[in-house]
Amino acid sequence: MGRVGDLLSIENPLQFNLDNYVGGTFRGKPIFDLDGVEDQIDSGRSQKVTANGKITYTFLDEGDGLIGIYNNKNYGFTAGEGLAAFSAAQEAEARDSITLWDDLVAPEFVETEGRGADIQFANSTDPAQAYAYYPSEKGGQKYLGDVFVADPAVNWTNAWLGYGGYGATTLVHELGHALGLSHPGNYNYDPDLPLSYANYAEYAQDSEQYTIMSYWSAQETGARIVNWDLLQFNNPQTPLLHDIYVIQEKYGADPTTRTGDTTYGFNSTADREVYDFDANPFPYLSIYDAGGEDTLDFSGFFGGTVLNLNDGEFSSGGSAIPSAAEINANALELYYETGEVDYIGGVDQATIDSISSRYISNNARDISIDTGYTGVNAVNYxxxxxxxxxxxxxxxxxxxxxxxxxxxxxxxxxxxxGADVFVFQDGGTDTITDFLAGEDLIDLSALAGEDTAIDFGAGFLEADFDGDGAVDLTLVFDNGAELTAADVYMG
Structure with missing residues (x-):
């Protein structure tokens, strides 16, 4: 873990994840446990859930009287031009964002018409990007729990919707506030403050690697996540690891979300397009699932992956990087959709090749530091x-x-x-469908000790890690692979 610096060490780290180093520090900031994270992200305010378990939302329009209290400076509103209704595209994106939160929590979100819903959406000329008011279980001012987005006519990024679009991320973030989540530290938008991770993060995991409520890039905590379709840093597409933990502590987890056998990634059956990596080739997300026998499918990813099935852990990967012509066409399409973009074409293939080569090299280096294995050329980390x-x-x-x-x-x-590595940290019975002896590798180093004994033959491996004569781990090889000692790493 050479890049970690002042982290406390742990045995056999297989992933650079700050959650595994509670009690240590990172960049001089304390690493919190989940209780500490909850204290940082939970504002203490919650939506008032109805007796039948509902939270309502609506989209205000001109016919609902967008002036009145929603444009009254006595209540803290300063949009002199008044408010404006969401476009159809914004409404569709907001519904998708609500669905992402609805999948996580026990209450059900229900759309209503007109004023008076728990969460009301509108555009405004007031916010720099967007803002939302914390909810109240006790009632109060009408705007509590409402979400206001800078009109895309004023701030074009709020028309940048879809996977990795900043407008889409903004809606998920502001809904977090409407449900009672805060920024992870004592900061808010202020052009006069030197806002940065170094200056304002109060604990190590305050970044968009862990929470969509953060202001700070995932790069601040070591992740490297690019939207290669546009050659830009990616933006979070769902509530993230710590958001899910905290929101479920507040409202309870939804026990009905995808309880059947579900595949995430390629060949997806998740009924949410964000989890379909054919449609979303550069995912930046966290997965919650309530039951069934489930699969994480990275079969279409490019360059290699780290695929970690353990909860609370990170995986790395992404699809093939587009050509210069494709990236320029995507940028031009974004320009026509939003009216503005950082560049309109012009990036050449040599530039893309240089940037992608550097990023993939850095990803491979960090994966090697994490795992001890080289040659995993993932396009995202x-x-x-x-x-x-x-x-x-x-x-x-x-x-x-x-x-x-x-x-x-x-x-x-x-x-x-590819020459794959299969890592085992627990006992039980596991199946590898396509093990290639002499090419793939079984890593038992997290479990093996001086008393470990293994037995293997055609189609199986059995391991007794503590020397008591009982089999602790059984591996079944569907293709009948016959291992040699060279195919097993014991540490």
Missing amino acids: ENISIAYGTMIENAVGSEYRDIIIANELDNTLTGNG
């Missing part, structure tokens, strides 16, 4: 996480070199192509 308490049984790797880390369940693991 630590961009996908599994929510605490979510159990995913099965993994499908890419056609390149992958590191697949099993969990305590009975896993079915498919490496696909």
Whole structure:
């Protein structure tokens, strides 16, 4: 863990995840446990959930009287031009954002018409980007719990919707406020303050690697997440690891979310397009699932992946990087959709090749530091996480070199192509469908000790880690692979 600096060490780190170093420091900031994280992100304010478990929302329009209290300076509103209704595209994106939160919590979100809903949406000429008021369980002013977005005519980024769009991320963030989540530290937008992670983060995990409520890039805590479709840093697409933990502590987890057998990634059956990596080739998200036998499928990713099935951990990967012509076309399309963009074409293939080569090299270096294995050329680093308490049984790797880390369940693991590494940290019975002896590797170093004994033959491996004569881990090889000692790493 050479880049960690002042972190307390742990044995056999398989992932650079600050949550695993509670009690240490990172960049001089304390690493909090989940209780400490909750104290930082939970404002203490909650929506008033109806007796039948509902939270309502609505989209204000001109017919609802957008002036009145919503444009009264005595109540803190300063939009002299008044407020404006969401466009149809904004409404559709807001509904998708609500669905992402609805999947997480026990209360159900219900859309209503007209004024008076718990969460009301409108554009405004007041905020620099957007703002929302904390809710109140006791009632109070009409605007409590409402979300106001800078009119896209004033701030074009709020028309940048879709996966990785800043306008889409803004809606998910502001809904977090409307449900009672705060920024993780004592900061807010102020052009006169030197806002930065170094100056204002109060604890180490305050970044968009862990929470969409943060102001600070995921890069501040070591992640490296790019939207290669536009050659820009990506923006979070869902509530993230710590958001899910805190919001479920506030409202309770939804026990009905995807309780059947669900595949996330390629060949997705998750019924949320954000989890379909054919539609969302550069995902930046966290997965919550309430049950069933589930699969994380990275089969279409490019360059190799780290696929970690353990809850509360990160995985790394992304699809093939587009050509210069494709990136320029995407930028031009964004310009026509929003009226403004940082660049309109012009990036050449040599520039893309240089940037992507540097990023992939850095990702491979950091994955090697984390795991001890070289040659995993992932296009993104630590961009996908599994929510605490979510159990995913099965993994499908890419056609390149992958590191697949099993969990305590009975896993079915498919490496696909490349010289893959299968890492085991728990006992049980796991299946590898396509192990290639002499090319792939079984890593038992987290479990093996002086008393460990292993036995293997055609299609199986059995390991007794403590020398008591009982089998602790059984691996079944569907293709009948016959291992040699060279195929197993014991540490």
